[in-house]
Amino acid sequence: MIRYIRRAAAFCLLLLVALLANAARIQLFEADELNSNSANRRTTIDRYDQPRGNILVGDEPVTGSKNTGEQLAYERTYRHGPLYAPVTGYASQTYGTTLLENAEDDILSGTASILAPLPLWGDITRSRQPGGDVVTTIKDSMQRAAYEGLDGRRGAVAALDPATGRILALVSSPSYDPELLSGTGSSVTDAWARLNRSASQPMLNRAIRQTYPPGSAFKIVTAAAALDDRVVTDPDAATDTPSPYVLPGTSTTLPNEARGCAKASLAEAIRVSCNTVMAHLGVEVGLDGMLEAAGRFGFNDNDLKIPSRVARSNFDSDMSDDQLALSSIGQFDTTATPLQMAMVASAVANGGELRRPHLVDRTTDADGATVRQQGSDSYRQAMNPATAMQLQRMMVDVVESGTGTNAAIDGVTVGGKTGTAQHGIDNSGTPYAWFISWAQAPDSGRPAVAVAVVVEDASANRADISGGGNAAPIARAVMEAALQDGD
Amino acid sequence: MTATTADARPPELRLPKRRGVELSLLIGAVLISVYGYAAVGLARNNAVPPDVAGYGAGLGLLALLAHLAVRFRAPYADPLLLPIAVLLNGLGLVLIYRLDLETPRDQAATTQLVWSTLGVAFFIAVVVLLRDHRVLQRYAYLSVAAALVLMIVPIFFPAVNGAKIWIRVGGLSFQPGEFAKILLAVFFAAYLAANHNALAYTGRKIWKLQFPTGRVLGPIVAIWLISVGVLVLERDLGTSLLFFGLFVILLYVATGRTGWIAVGLLLAAAGAFVVGSFEPHVHSRVEDWLDPFATINAGQGPSQLAQSLFAFAAGGMLGTGLGLGHSILIGFAAKSDFILATAGEELGLAGLTAIFLLYALLVARGYRAGLALRDLFGRLLAIGLASIMALQVFVIAGGVMGLIPLTGMAMPFLAQGGSSVVTNWIIIALLIRLSDVSRTPDPGRAGTGVAAQVTEEDER
Numbered sequence: 006m007i008r009y010i011r012r013a014a015a016f017c018l019l020l021l022v023a024l025l026a027n028a029a030r031i032q033l034f035e036a037d038e039l040n041s042n043s044a045n046r047r048t049t050i051d052r053y054d055q056p057r058g059n060i061l062v063g064d065e066p067v068t069g070s071k072n073t074g075e076q077l078a079y080e081r082t083y084r085h086g087p088l089y090a091p092v093t094g095y096a097s098q099t100y101g102t103t104l105l106e107n108a109e110d111d112i113l114s115g116t117a118s119i120l121a122p123l124p125l126w127g128d129i130t131r132s133r134q135p136g137g138d139v140v141t142t143i144k145d146s147m148q149r150a151a152y153e154g155l156d157g158r159r160g161a162v163a164a165l166d167p168a169t170g171r172i173l174a175l176v177s178s179p180s181y182d183p184e185l186l187s188g189t190g191s192s193v194t195d196a197w198a199r200l201n202r203s204a205s206q207p208m209l210n211r212a213i214r215q216t217y218p219p220g221s222a223f224k225i226v227t228a229a230a231a232l233d234d235r236v237v238t239d240p241d242a243a244t245d246t247p248s249p250y251v252l253p254g255t256s257t258t259l260p261n262e263a264r265g266c267a268k269a270s271l272a273e274a275i276r277v278s279c280n281t282v283m284a285h286l287g288v289e290v291g292l293d294g295m296l297e298a299a300g301r302f303g304f305n306d307n308d309l310k311i312p313s314r315v316a317r318s319n320f321d322s323d324m325s326d327d328q329l330a331l332s333s334i335g336q337f338d339t340t341a342t343p344l345q346m347a348m349v350a351s352a353v354a355n356g357g358e359l360r361r362p363h364l365v366d367r368t369t370d371a372d373g374a375t376v377r378q379q380g381s382d383s384y385r386q387a388m389n390p391a392t393a394m395q396l397q398r399m400m401v402d403v404v405e406s407g408t409g410t411n412a413a414i415d416g417v418t419v420g421g422k423t424g425t426a427q428h429g430i431d432n433s434g435t436p437y438a439w440f441i442s443w444a445q446a447p448d449s450g451r452p453a454v455a456v457a458v459v460v461e462d463a464s465a466n467r468a469d470i471s472g473g474g475n476a477a478p479i480a481r482a483v484m485e486a487a488l489q490d491g492d
Numbered sequence: 493m494t495a496t497t498a499d500a501r502p503p504e505l506r507l508p509k510r511r512g513v514e515l516s517l518l519i520g521a522v523l524i525s526v527y528g529y530a531a532v533g534l535a536r537n538n539a540v541p542p543d544v545a546g547y548g549a550g551l552g553l554l555a556l557l558a559h560l561a562v563r564f565r566a567p568y569a570d571p572l573l574l575p576i577a578v579l580l581n582g583l584g585l586v587l588i589y590r591l592d593l594e595t596p597r598d599q600a601a602t603t604q605l606v607w608s609t610l611g612v613a614f615f616i617a618v619v620v621l622l623r624d625h626r627v628l629q630r631y632a633y634l635s636v637a638a639a640l641v642l643m644i645v646p647i648f649f650p651a652v653n654g655a656k657i658w659i660r661v662g663g664l665s666f667q668p669g670e671f672a673k674i675l676l677a678v679f680f681a682a683y684l685a686a687n688h689n690a691l692a693y694t695g696r697k698i699w700k701l702q703f704p705t706g707r708v709l710g711p712i713v714a715i716w717l718i719s720v721g722v723l724v725l726e727r728d729l730g731t732s733l734l735f736f737g738l739f740v741i742l743l744y745v746a747t748g749r750t751g752w753i754a755v756g757l758l759l760a761a762a763g764a765f766v767v768g769s770f771e772p773h774v775h776s777r778v779e780d781w782l783d784p785f786a787t788i789n790a791g792q793g794p795s796q797l798a799q800s801l802f803a804f805a806a807g808g809m810l811g812t813g814l815g816l817g818h819s820i821l822i823g824f825a826a827k828s829d830f831i832l833a834t835a836g837e838e839l840g841l842a843g844l845t846a847i848f849l850l851y852a853l854l855v856a857r858g859y860r861a862g863l864a865l866r867d868l869f870g871r872l873l874a875i876g877l878a879s880i881m882a883l884q885v886f887v888i889a890g891g892v893m894g895l896i897p898l899t900g901m902a903m904p905f906l907a908q909g910g911s912s913v914v915t916n917w918i919i920i921a922l923l924i925r926l927s928d929v930s931r932t933p934d935p936g937r938a939g940t941g942v943a944a945q946v947t948e949e950d951e952r
Binding site for chain 1: 745788794798809856
C-alpha cells in the first residue's frame with residue numbers, strides 16, 4: 006500500500022509541476038505576446054494612468070491633463086482648442102491621436118526610451134516615465150492673427166520662417182475643440198459623429214492635409230522654371246504670347262482676367278497675373294523642365310513630414326501640351342497644400358534655398374531638460390539664387406503696384422502673388438482665393454516670414470473672390486505679427 | 493518503513509509536539525497578511541489603511557484561538573497545517589479587499605471575513621469535539637446519504653450563472669456541493685477500508701487486469717456515478733471532476749489495481765466526450781480552452797479566459813505589486829474563480845510559485861499523516877482529504893491558466909465563497925486530527941479495534 010500511496014503522491018507532484026511549468030510559460034515566455042495583444046487593455050490603461058506631457062507654444066502650454074478618476078484616468082485638455090487644433094490634433098481615449106499628439110506620442114506619453122534614465126533597464130522593466138513636453142515653432146501672435154483673419158470662413162494659413170523652415174503659424178478654419186474628443190462615453194462619440202457629419206469639415210486640417218488648385222499663385226513656380234531654364238533671360242523683355250492664347254493642339258482659347266497681357270514681359274505677367282504668358286512659358290519650358298522645377302519646390306513629394314505627414318501636392322507627370330499649359334497656371338490637375346505654397350514663397354524669399362519645414366523646435370523630459378533639439382536643415386535648392394533675386398523683385402512689384410496691394414505694409418519690403426483658382430466641373434465651383442507672400446524688415450538682412458493663405462468661401466459671390474481681395478489682408482496681418490517682435 | 497505495531501513503540505521515540513513552531517509560524521502568517529493589506533493601501537492611497545490594526549488583530553485572534561484548540565486538543569498535530577491555512581486565508585482576504593477597491597458597489601471582503609470566522613469556528617469545533625477520527629467510520633452511510641441530499645437539493649433552486657449549485661435561504665446563499673466533498677471522502681475511505689481485501693484479492697482477471705466482484709464494487713460505483721451525474725446535471729463540472737479524481741486515487745491506493753485506473757480513465761473520457769458534445773455550456777468551455785483568443789479574432793472582445801491570461805502575463809516575474817494590477821478587467825468572477833489571476837498579476841511568478849508551494853506543502857503533510865497512520869480508514873481519509881486539496885487547486889488553477897478546460901471551482905482559502913472557506917477549514921481540522929493521531933506516542937490512542945488495521949502486507 007505504501008507503494009501506491011507514494012505513486013499517488015507522485016501524481017500530485019506531477020500536477021504541481023504542470024501548474025508551475027504552465028505559470029512560467031504564461032508569465033515569462035508568452036508574456037510579451039499576451040501583453041501586446043490588441044485586446045489587452047492594460048497598455049491603454051497604463052498609458053492614461055499619468056498626466057500626458059504638454060505641447061508648448063512659446064513658453065506656454067496649450068494643452069493640459071485632468072484626472073477624471075475613471076479607468077482611463079487622465080484626459081487631455083486644450084487651452085485654446087480650436088486655435089491650435091491644426092497643430093496639436095487630438096489625443097482621445099476613444100479615437101487615438103493625430104498630428105503632433107500622434108507624431109510625438111512616445112514623448113508625451115512617457116514611453117520614449119530616450120526619456121528613461123537607463124534606457125536598457127527601462128525596456129526590461131517596461132517602465133513608463135512622466136510624459137515629456139513638445140515645444141513647437143509656432144508663434145502665438147501669428148497663429149491668432151491668421152485665425153482671426155479667417156474669422157470662421159473656410160480656409161487655411163501656413164507661415165514659415167524662410168531662413169530656418171520653422172513653421173510659425175498653421176491655421177485651419179473652421180476649426181473644432183479637440184477636448185470634445187478627450188475621454189470615453191457617449192459625449193465623445195456624439196461629438197465625433199457630429200464633427201464628422203458637419204458639412205464644413207472642422208476636423209480637416211486644411212493647412213497640411215487638404216490640397217487646392219493653386220491657380221495663379223503657381224505662376225511663381227512657372228516663372229522660376231522659365232528663368233532657371235533660360236527660356237526667359239530678361240524678365241522685362243516682351244514675350245511673344247498673344248492674348249488670348251490658343252492652347253497647343255486644341256482650338257480652346259485661354260483668356261486673361263487682366264489687361265495688357267498681349268506680348269507682356271514676364272515681370273508684367275507676374276505683376277498683373279497674365280494667364281496667357283505664363284501658360285505659354287510653361288509649354289516652352291516643357292513637361293520635363295516644369296516637372297523638375299515643381300519637384301524642387303516640394304511638389305509630388307509623398308514623404309514630406311513636419312513631423313506629421315503632409316498631403317502630396319501634385320503636378321502631373323504625363324500630360325499633353327494643352328494640359329501642361331493649364332497646369333503651369335495652377336489649373337488642370339495641379340494641386341497644392343497651403344503649406345506647399347508657403348514653401349514656394351519661402352524659397353523665393355530665402356534666395357532660392359528651401360529650408361525643410363518643421364513644427365517641433367525641441368522635445369524635453371518632464372523636468373524641461375532638452376532630449377532632442379530639431380535643427381534647421383536644407384530641403385532643396387528650389388532655384389538659382391539669381392532667379393530668386395529676380396522673382397523677389399517681381400513679387401514686390403505685385404504688392405506695390407499689381408494685384409496684391411492689399412498686402413502692403415508701410416516701411417516693410419513685402420513680396421506677394423495672388424491666385425484665384427477655378428475648380429469644379431466646368432469651373433462651376435466657387436473659386437478659391439490665394440495669396441502667397443513674404444516680408445522683410447528694412448533693417449534686416451533676411452526675410453522674416455513667408456505666408457500662404459487660401460480662402461474657400463462658398464458664401465461669397467464670384468466677383469468678390471480674388472486673392473488680392475480676400476486672402477491678402479489676412480497675409481498682411483500675419484506678416485505684421487511676425488515683424489512685431491522682430492526676431 | 494519497517495513493520496512495527498503501534499503499541500510496541502518505545503518511549504524514547506516520542507515525537508516533539510512542535511506547538512511552539514506552529515505559534516511562531518502563525519505569527520509570521522498573520523504578519524505577512526497584514527503586510528499585504530498595508531501594501532494595498534500604500535499602493536492605492538499612499539497611506540496604510542486605517543483599519544490595518546483591526547485586520548491584524550482579527551486575523552491574529554482567529555489564528556490564536558485555532559492554535560489554542562490545537563495546542564490543547566491535538567498537541568501532536570503537524571505544525572505546518574494551521575499556519576498555511578491562516579496565511580492562505582489571510583492572503584485571500586487581502587486579494588478580495590484589493591479587488592473590492594475596483595468595485596465600490598460590490599463589497600465582498602467583509603462577508604468573506606465573516607465566513608472565514610465561521611470556518612475557524614468549525615475548525616475549532618471539529619478539533620475539540622472529534623477526539624478520534626474513527627468515529628466517522630460509523631457514519632459512512634449516513635454521510636453518503638447526506639452528501640447526495642446536499643447535492644440534489646440545489647436542483648430545486650434557481651440557477652446562478654448557469655450552474656445550479658446554490659441554495660438560497662434569506663440573504664445567504666451557499667453551495668452544499670462543497671460540504672459533500674468531505675462527506676464523500678469519509679464514505680469512500682470507510683467503504684474502501686472495510687472492503688479493501690475483497691476489492692484487492694477477489695474477482696476475475698480479464699486479460700492482464702484484475703477486476704473485483706460486482707457485489708463489492710457495485711455500491712461504490714453507483715454512488716460515484718450518481719454524484720457525478722447529478723453534478724453534470726447541475727453543470728458543476730469542477731466538482732464532478734474532483735469526485736472522479738478522488739474516487740480513482742482512493743481506489744488505487746486501497747487496491748493497487750491499475751485496471752481500475754484504466755477503466756476509470758476510459759469511462760471519464762467517454763463521459764467527458766458525451767457531455768462535451770451535448771452540453772453547449774461545456775462545449776463552449778472546451779472551445780475556449782482550445783483557442784482562448786477566438787473571440788478576439790471574431791471581434792467580440794477578449795473572453796474571460798483571455799483576460800485571465802493577460803493578467804498572468806502582465807505579472808511577469810515579480811508582479812506589478814499589490815493594488816497596482818488590472819485583473820478587474822476579468823470582470824465577473826474576478827474575486828471567486830479567477831482570484832488566482834489577481835495573485836498572478838500582482839505577485840508575479842514568484843508569488844504564484846509561493847502560493848502553489850503552500851498548497852503542495854498542505855497536500856504533502858496530508859499524505860505524510862496518511863502514511864504514518866496505523867488504521868486503514870484514517871490512512872485513506874488523510875489521503876482522500878489531501879487529494880481533494882490537490883485536485884481543487886489543480887482543477888481551478890489549471891483552468892484559469894489555460895492548462896485544462898475551465899470548470900467552476902473555488903481556489904481553497906483564497907477565493908471568495910463562504911461554503912468553500914468553511915469546507916476547507918473543516919478539511920484542515922480533520923487533517924490536524926489525523927496527523928495528531930499519527931504522531932501521538934500514546935499507545936491507547938493508536939487503536940487496535942475491530943476496524944481494519946494496516947497489515948504487514950500493506951506496508952510494502
